[in-house]
Amino acid sequence: MKIIIDDKEYACREGQKVLDVARAHDVDIPTLCFNPLNEAMRPAGCRLCLVEVLDGGRPGLQSSCSLPVSDGLKVSTKSRAVYDERREVTELLLSEHEQDCRNCPISGECAFSELCRDYDINGVSVCAECPNRKEGCLLSRGVLCIGPITYANCDAFCTRRGYPCEGCHSVMVNEDLLRFGLAAFAKADFHKEEILEAARIFSYEGVKVLDKVMKQEGFK
Amino acid sequence: MKEVNIHVEHLTRVEGHGNIILNARNGKVEKVMWEVSEAPRLFEAFVRGKPYHQLARITSRICGICSIGHTLASLKATEAAMGIEISAQSQLLRRLAIHGENMQSHILHLGYLVSPDLFGVGSVIPLVKTHPDAVLSIVKLHRVANEYSDAICGRTTHPTNLVPGGLHKSPSPVKLRKCREMLLDSVDTANAVAELLLDNAGALPDFSRETEFIALTSEEEYALYDGLIGSTDAGTYPAEAYESVVNEFVVPHSTAKYCKNKRESFMVGALARFNLNHKHLSPMAAKWAERFGLKAVCHNPFMNNVAQLVEFVHSIEDSIAIIDRLLEDYKDEPRPRITPKAGRGIGIVDVPRGILFHDYTYDENGICVKANCVIPTNQNHNNIQHDFEAFAPTLLGRPEKEIELNLEMLVRAYDPCISCSTHFLKVEWKR
Numbered sequence: 001m002k003i004i005i006d007d008k009e010y011a012c013r014e015g016q017k018v019l020d021v022a023r024a025h026d027v028d029i030p031t032l033c034f035n036p037l038n039e040a041m042r043p044a045g046c047r048l049c050l051v052e053v054l055d056g057g058r059p060g061l062q063s064s065c066s067l068p069v070s071d072g073l074k075v076s077t078k079s080r081a082v083y084d085e086r087r088e089v090t091e092l093l094l095s096e097h098e099q100d101c102r103n104c105p106i107s108g109e110c111a112f113s114e115l116c117r118d119y120d121i122n123g124v125s126v127c128a129e130c131p132n133r134k135e136g137c138l139l140s141r142g143v144l145c146i147g148p149i150t151y152a153n154c155d156a157f158c159t160r161r162g163y164p165c166e167g168c169h170s171v172m173v174n175e176d177l178l179r180f181g182l183a184a185f186a187k188a189d190f191h192k193e194e195i196l197e198a199a200r201i202f203s204y205e206g207v208k209v210l211d212k213v214m215k216q217e218g219f220k
Numbered sequence: 221m222k223e224v225n226i227h228v229e230h231l232t233r234v235e236g237h238g239n240i241i242l243n244a245r246n247g248k249v250e251k252v253m254w255e256v257s258e259a260p261r262l263f264e265a266f267v268r269g270k271p272y273h274q275l276a277r278i279t280s281r282i283c284g285i286c287s288i289g290h291t292l293a294s295l296k297a298t299e300a301a302m303g304i305e306i307s308a309q310s311q312l313l314r315r316l317a318i319h320g321e322n323m324q325s326h327i328l329h330l331g332y333l334v335s336p337d338l339f340g341v342g343s344v345i346p347l348v349k350t351h352p353d354a355v356l357s358i359v360k361l362h363r364v365a366n367e368y369s370d371a372i373c374g375r376t377t378h379p380t381n382l383v384p385g386g387l388h389k390s391p392s393p394v395k396l397r398k399c400r401e402m403l404l405d406s407v408d409t410a411n412a413v414a415e416l417l418l419d420n421a422g423a424l425p426d427f428s429r430e431t432e433f434i435a436l437t438s439e440e441e442y443a444l445y446d447g448l449i450g451s452t453d454a455g456t457y458p459a460e461a462y463e464s465v466v467n468e469f470v471v472p473h474s475t476a477k478y479c480k481n482k483r484e485s486f487m488v489g490a491l492a493r494f495n496l497n498h499k500h501l502s503p504m505a506a507k508w509a510e511r512f513g514l515k516a517v518c519h520n521p522f523m524n525n526v527a528q529l530v531e532f533v534h535s536i537e538d539s540i541a542i543i544d545r546l547l548e549d550y551k552d553e554p555r556p557r558i559t560p561k562a563g564r565g566i567g568i569v570d571v572p573r574g575i576l577f578h579d580y581t582y583d584e585n586g587i588c589v590k591a592n593c594v595i596p597t598n599q600n601h602n603n604i605q606h607d608f609e610a611f612a613p614t615l616l617g618r619p620e621k622e623i624e625l626n627l628e629m630l631v632r633a634y635d636p637c638i639s640c641s642t643h644f645l646k647v648e649w650k651r
Contacts, residue, residue, distance in 0.1 A: 163380045163388060166277060201274050 004074040005051075017042075018064040018075060019049055029077055030086065030115055032093075034065050042066060047089045048115070051075040052082050061085055087119040094121065123151045123172065125181050126165045130156035138164050139188045146171070146198050148181035149210060171199045171206025178206075178213045185219075192219045224616060226624050230257075231631055233333040233343070235285060236638025240608075240627050244616055252612045254604045254631065256474040258638050264591045272298050272560055272586040273384060279578065279593065280378045283637055285328070287377045288321035288369060289571030292445065293578040293593075298384050300459075301565025301582050307553060310386035311445070312546050313372060316399075317382060318444045318569065319535040319542075320369035324376070325572035326490070326528040326535075327365055329635045330417065331358030334525050337629050338420040354416050357409045361532075364406045368539070371395045385556030393550050400543045403536050407504075410533055414508055417529060421512060424526075424633075425626055428519040429610045431603055432483050433492035434465065436570040442493070442500040442534060444570045450496045452517055453482040459566045462577050466594050476638070478602040479594075485602035488574025489634065490527035491518060502537035505530045521607055522633045528572075560586025573597055573637055597636045604634055 002009050003018065005027055012021045022029050023036075033046040044066040051064045055074035061081060076082060094116065126147035127133045138145040138159060147156070147165035151172055159165050172178055185195060192214055199207050226242040239255040263282050267275050276294040280287040292314060299306065306314075332344045335358070339347060348355050366376045371391055374381030381388045436443035437450030448456040449465055457465055468477040480486065494501075494509070498516045501509065509515075512526045562584040569576050574596030581590040607630055615623045 157375070158380050161374060161380070163374060166380075168378075197271060201270070201277060 001069065001071045003056075003069050003072070006075075006077055012069045014069075016069050018051060018067045018069060018073070021069060022064065022077070027077060029064055030111070030118075031065065032111060032115075046093070048086055050082055050085050050089075051077050052079045083119075086115075087121065090115050090119050091121055123153070123174075123177075125172065125177065126150055126152045126154070126156050126159060127181070127184070128152055129154070130159045132159060137184075138162070139184060142188070144188075144190055144194060144198055146195065148184035149178055149199065149206075150203075167199060167202050171203040171210055173206050173209050175209060175213050178210055179217065182213065182217060182219065195219075224620055224623065226620060226627070228624060228628060231628055233336070233628075234632055234636050234638060236636070238631065238636065238638045240624075240631065242608075242612055242623065242627065244612070247616055249609075249612050249616070252608045253473060254601065254608055256476040256601060256638055258475055260475055264593060267580075267588050267591045270588050272302070272582055272588065273558075275580065275588055275591075276382065276384070277378075279591075282593065282595070284377055285325050285637060286321065286571045286573065286576070288317050288373055288379055288382075289569050289576055290578070290593075291373075291379050291382050292318060293567040293569040293571070293576045294580075295382060295384055296567030296569065297565045297578040297580045298567070298582075299565065300567060301563040301580055302384075302558065302561040302586070303563070304385050304556070304558060306386045306556075309390070309546065309551060309553060312542050313387055313390065314382065315445045315542055316372045316539055317369070317379065318571070319539045320365060320372055322444065322535045322572050323365035323532055324362065324369055325635075326532045327358060327361045329572075330525060330528055330532070331355075331362065331413070333635075334632060335417070335420075337625070337632065338417065338423045340423070351416075354413065357413050360409055361406055361413065364402050367402065368399050371399050383555065385558050386553060388555055390550075390552050393547060396543050396547060396550070400540055403540050403543075407536060410536060411504075414529055414533065418511060421526065424520075424522040425629065426520065427522065427607075427611050427614070427630075429521075429607055430519050431606070432481055432486035433495045433517065434481065434486050434488050434599070435492040435496045435575055436568060437496045438500075440500075442497045442502075442538065444493075447568075447570075449568065449575065451481065451486070452492075452495055459568050462566060462568065462579070462594070466577070466599060468594065468598070474601060476598050476601055478605075479599040480602055485606045486599065487521065487603045487634075488596045488599045489524055490531050490572070491521065491524040492574060493570055494518070494527040494530060501530065502534045502541075504537055505534035508533055521603075521630060524633045524635065528635070560584070564590075571596060573635055574599060595637070597634070597638060600634050600636060604631060604636070 001012050003012055003021060005022055010021050010025055019029055030048045032048055033043050035041045042065045044063045049064045050061045052061055053059050053075050056070060056072040129152045130147060143164050145159060145164035146167050147159055149171055150165055150167035151169040153169060199210055224244040228240040230237050231240060237258045239257055241253040243251045263279060267278055275298060276291045279294045280291045282290050336343050370376045373379030433452040435450055436447035438447035450456050465481050466479045468479055471478050495517045509530045514523055514526050562582055564581040567578045576596055577594040579592040580588055583589050611630060615626055
C-alpha cells in the first residue's frame, strides 16, 4: 500500500495512521497532544497535526494522528490552508496559556515556543505587562525606559518596582511592533541616539531593525 | 603496583566545566592536572564603548551566583574612576547587599553541593529521603538569603537597585525591619544546620599544604566590601597594586588565566578571608570556628567549607547589627546625579569565592575604553593544581573510585565558579 505526502510516495501498512508514516520518514508534522511513548494515546485534541487531504479521501483538513492510511491517499503538510489553520490553532492555544512564553530567551527546546516562532506569532512588549502603563508611566516622568520596544515575559519585574526596563529579553525584531512601541516615545523628550544606546545594552538584531524603523518614521 | 588512570571529564556539582586527569604507574604520579575547558567569556571586550551607567548591568551577567558582587566591584571601579563619593548610608546598605549574596552563595554550596560528599551520597536528592529536616532547613536558609537580597538589591540576582553613586531607591524602613526579623528567625536554623555538618565533618580529608592567602583586609571589620589587599605572606597592598599581586599568566591546558604572587600559587575565598580577618568575626561565628577546630592560619583547603559556614553565621549577625545602625537615623536618599569624567578606577570586593577586581578606564564622556576583570576562581586554579600535585601521591594506595572522589572533593572545596573565570586567549597555532 502506498500514500503520497507532499508529492512523494511512501510505503505503508493497513492500520497505520498518516502521522506514523510521516514520522517514520522524517516528514515534519508538529504535535503537542500526541505522546510518542504511548502510541495508543492520541486524543487528537491539539489540532496541530492537521494535513490537507487532496485525493483518495474526504477532502479538506484532517488530523493526521487519527487519519487512517488507504491506498492512493494524497495529502499535503505544507499547503496554505494547513499553514493558516495551524497558525490559528497555535494562537488560540497561546490565548489560554498561563504565561506568555513567546519571548522566552532561554528555551529552544520547548515545542510550543518553537511553534510560535515557526508560525510567526509575535511577542508583546513589556508595557503589556506593566501596571504603570495607564498611570505613572516612567517615560512620562522623564525616565528613559525601553519597555515599549522590548519583549516581555518578565511580568514587568523592573518597571513594576520603579526601575526602567533595560531589555534583558532583547529589543523586538518585528517592524510593526516596533513602530507601535515607538509611538510611546513621541511625547517623551529623548534623542534618537539616546534610545538606540539604551537599546544596545542587551540586543543586536533588534537594534538593527529599530534603527531602520526609526529612519522610516523620521525619528530624531 | 597497578596503574591508576582517572579522567573526570566535566566534574559535577561545581559551576562550569572543568576536568581532572590523573595517571599513575608503580606508585608514582606521572601526570595530575586540573583542566579548565569552559569557553571564553569576552566580557572585557563587550563593555568597551559602553556608557558608564551600563557597565555594572553588563558585568553583573558574568555570573548568576555572584551577580551582586560583580555589580558592586563594577560600581566601585566606576566611582573610583570618576571620583564619586557615596553616602555613609549607601555604604552600609551595600554591605548588606554583599552579606545577602554571601549567604545565598555559601548555603547553596554547602547545602546542595558539599553536603552530599559529607553524607556519602551522589547528590542532594537522596538526602531528601534520609535527612528531610536538614534539607528543609537548608532550603529555608537559602530562601531567607534570597528574600534578603531581593529586599536590598531589587532582585535576587542581577540587582537593579545598585547604581553608580549609591542606590536607585533606599529600601523602606519597613522592609529593613522585615529583613531583620527574618534574619533573627533564621539563627536557630543556621545553628541546627551547623550542628549537623559538624557531626559529619569527619568526612573532610585531613590535608594541608602551605600556601599564601589573599583577601581584602581591614582594621575595623571583617572585610568584604572595603579594605586593602591583604596577604598572609606579605602584609597589605593598595588597590592600585592589584596587577602586581595577581600576576596573571596563561597556560596551554586552560581557558582561564592562572595567578601567583609570593609563592608558586595562592588561595582566595572564605578560608583566605578567615585567615586574614578572623579577629573581626561576630561572636557566634567565632564560636563555630572554634567548635570546628578552625584556627588561623589554616592551610587545609577542605576547611574552606567550614570557613563558608562560619561566614554564613557571621553574615547573619553582622547584617542584624548593620540594620540596627541604619535604623537609628534612616533617610530616603534621592538617586545620585552624576557628571561623567575621564579616568581610571579599580574596584575591589571580596565576594563568596574570593577577592574580585574590576578595573575600568573611561573617556571624558563616560564611555569605557578599557576594562579588566580578575575573577576569584582564576586566582584559585593554580592553587588547585599545586594541591593536586601534593595531594594525589598520598592517595595512590586507595581504590580508584576513592581517589577520584577525594580529588573531586578538593576541587569542590574551592567552590569554583569556572565559567566566570575564563577569558579570551590568544591562540598560537603551531603547524
